[in-house]
Amino acid sequence: MDHKILRTTRELIEEVGYQALTVDQVAARAGVGKAAIYRRYASKAEMAFAATAHGQWPPPLTDTGSLHGDLLALVRAFHVPMAAPPARHLVPALIGELAANPELDARFQDTFLAAEQTSFAEIIERAVARGELAGPVDPAIAHLLLLGPLATALYIHNRPVDEAMITDLAAAATAGITALADQRRSGHDGPR
Template structure:
């Protein structure tokens, strides 16, 4: 039933657009009751988001051999998903609901965002193992630097995001992640003997 609901929602979004989409339409075409939909999704926006983005199977995470290459491959995949007309319509509606619905926000954090951050954790682990990074970086921060910037460009600033901008975002994120790794590594190092020396001439 889950697949049928989301497949029907995708079909209707393609046909009528997200603003004109209703839960009644989805229920009627899918042959299910509205209650069955609302048991799964708190709102039209959550259902549409799940249908257009969350249910899509992510391709295997690319291993390009570099931090920048891995980030660029990842952000290009998400750009394709996030820059559709349906996504541009429904993302602001979903963000509004997340702000006032703690249960929905928790579900969103524990599913979609957790999946994305797992991908960043793997990319960071690879880069650290290759010696590109001085140490680990919080995947949530890496997620914010790259996909947070992409979401802001698309849904808040309404910019025409092309591949050149996507490449720039990956470059900026790689530089930021590297700088964070360097700072955390520096902060974790024990002070040198010179730093630990007690100044002379003090009583």
């Protein structure tokens, strides 16, 4: 049933757009009751985000043996659903809804973003264990360093993101995370 709801949501977003999408339309086409949808998703926005930008989330983590390799694998995995046309139409609208709805924002933080930051925490822990990082770094900051620029390129600048940019984003995030770990180890938090 979950797969049917998400597939139907993607189809309808492509056909009618996010603004015109309704839970009633999804329920009717998927052949499920609205209650079944609302048991899974608190709102149209959450359902649409799960269907388009999040997919099977978080993506399985690959242990490549290096911080850079792990970040590169992760940004590649995030790029695929984030760059798809439905997500490129949905995410800007979702950002507006999150700003206007504190309850939806809290749920988004506690579900999708928490799962993403858990992935970053695991990558950082592995890098510390391998001796690549001088110490831990806040997973929320690592998340911003890698995925913030990807989201900006896709949703604000409307730039195509190719493999060269993905590689550059991973390299920049690796350098930033490494610098933060070194800074914290030396006792200098730097300017805020």
